[in-house]
Amino acid sequence: MNDTVGIVIVSHSKDIAKGTADMVRQMVGSEVKVAFCGGNPEGGLGTSVSLIIDAINAAWSAKGVAILVDLGGAETNSEMAVEMLEPARRDLVVVCNAPIVEGAVMAATEAAGGSSLAQVKAVAEELSAD
Amino acid sequence: MSLQPETFKSLVKVAAEQVIACAPELTSLDQAIGDGDHGTNMKRGFEAVLGKLDVISAQPLDEALKMIGKTLVMTVGGASGPLYGSFFLAAGEALSHDRRLPEDLADVFGSGVNAVCARGRSQPGEKTMLDVLVPVLETLKTAAGQPDLIARVRNTASAAVERTAPMQATKGRASFLGPRSVGHIDPGARSSSVLVQAVCASLEGRQ
Numbered sequence: 001m002n003d004t005v006g007i008v009i010v011s012h013s014k015d016i017a018k019g020t021a022d023m024v025r026q027m028v029g030s031e032v033k034v035a036f037c038g039g040n041p042e043g044g045l046g047t048s049v050s051l052i053i054d055a056i057n058a059a060w061s062a063k064g065v066a067i068l069v070d071l072g073g074a075e076t077n078s079e080m081a082v083e084m085l086e087p088a089r090r091d092l093v094v095v096c097n098a099p100i101v102e103g104a105v106m107a108a109t110e111a112a113g114g115s116s117l118a119q120v121k122a123v124a125e126e127l128s129a130d
Numbered sequence: 131m132s133l134q135p136e137t138f139k140s141l142v143k144v145a146a147e148q149v150i151a152c153a154p155e156l157t158s159l160d161q162a163i164g165d166g167d168h169g170t171n172m173k174r175g176f177e178a179v180l181g182k183l184d185v186i187s188a189q190p191l192d193e194a195l196k197m198i199g200k201t202l203v204m205t206v207g208g209a210s211g212p213l214y215g216s217f218f219l220a221a222g223e224a225l226s227h228d229r230r231l232p233e234d235l236a237d238v239f240g241s242g243v244n245a246v247c248a249r250g251r252s253q254p255g256e257k258t259m260l261d262v263l264v265p266v267l268e269t270l271k272t273a274a275g276q277p278d279l280i281a282r283v284r285n286t287a288s289a290a291v292e293r294t295a296p297m298q299a300t301k302g303r304a305s306f307l308g309p310r311s312v313g314h315i316d317p318g319a320r321s322s323s324v325l326v327q328a329v330c331a332s333l334e335g336r337q
Contacts, residue, residue: 040207042174046167049203049211071165072303073209076249080203080212 005111005120006033006059008067009104010074011053012045014038020068020101026107035059038084052081056093064092064117066124068104092117098124133231136196141332144178146183147194148328149321156324159317163304167208169318175206175214191231195222210301210318213246213259220245236270243267250301257299257311259318265290266326284330291315291323 007024011017017038024034035058040046052067059065067082069075074121075095082093098102107124115123149156150173157169178201179186186197186264199218203211224241226230243263247253254264269286273279292315299311302318 040167040171040174040208040213041205042209044167044170046171046207048207073207076209076212077207079249080215084203127167 002034003061003063005063005107005113005117006035006061006065006106007108007111008051008052008055008059008065008078009034009036009100010047010055010067010078011036011038011048011070011100012047013070013072014043016070016100020104021116023101024104026106027105028112032111033061034104034108047077049077049081049084052078053084056081056085056089060089065093066107066111066117066120067093067095068098068100068107068124069095070100094121096121096124098127102127137185137336138191139183141329142179142187142198143183144332145325145328146180148324149173149176150180152321152324156321158315159315159320162314163299163307164310164317165303168210168321171206171208171210172321174183175202175211178202178205191270192222192225195219195225198222209250210259210321212249213318216249217242217263218247236267236274239270240267252301255297256301257294257297257316257319258301259299259303259316259322261294261316262287262290262319262322262326266322280330280333284327284334286328287323287330291319294319 009017009020021034021036035055035125037051037055044088056065067078069078078095082090103124106127107120110120110123153173155319157166160166160168179198182201189197195218199215199222202213221238221242223239229238240242246260246263252260254260265286266283269312273282273284294316295313298309299305304311315317
């Protein structure tokens, strides 16, 4: 199976989410599916569960999806979004405890090599280890 | 107290309108120790609930609560969406499993509170909405069946929100401020208190 883990970037700011996705694209190339979202349901700073669900589905891969978030609400809303996925997909999506920009680049680099979802998450989270 | 569909509808309406009316206050509390969006987020969520109120109140109570929860989850846009959303989703779920109102009110409310604890990975004493919800739950348990239950719940909520001022936040955005969070009422505790008090006021008006 040539599938690679998909990457989703969730920021309070759509500009940060898009900029992070651009960096991943430039550094890792296009073999990894990357989706991003930012902004509350009205487009202001914040996050939106429905946009996160859309992003997960856009980056979907049979190997799973790793989500990188910025601050509190992005994490809580991402966890909620995962729970609202169809049951078959829920267990294949993880929220990484990692800095959003560095985490996304590291996770995508690891994913590009064909690693499993657990490996991708672990590599991103090494950035949070002291 | 029996919960007829019309009563439920007016409870939700009053609670939503109260939160919306308090949005500027919630925002200013959140500007002090958070990111300043709690008022606008709650307003957006409860305006969406009001917009669907006819559909919501036409459902059986368990489905109605779940619909409120899902609406908040999808529209609030901050952490309070999943937190309040999970409360209503879990309370509705409890009613789907043989719980009845009003006799199981503490149980149903408790299911909601547990869901908030789980969603926020939080517990009372951390300067959050749980510092209102948990004391209210205790009162619902200890004063169950008492004639002055509503007044006691109302007093519990208003005292509990004030007690968040001296607390130091260890969860949520306010925790970034550390000791500087002391001296401010927690905005999530305040919005919980507004909701609880609005429901109490509406029920008292019907007695």
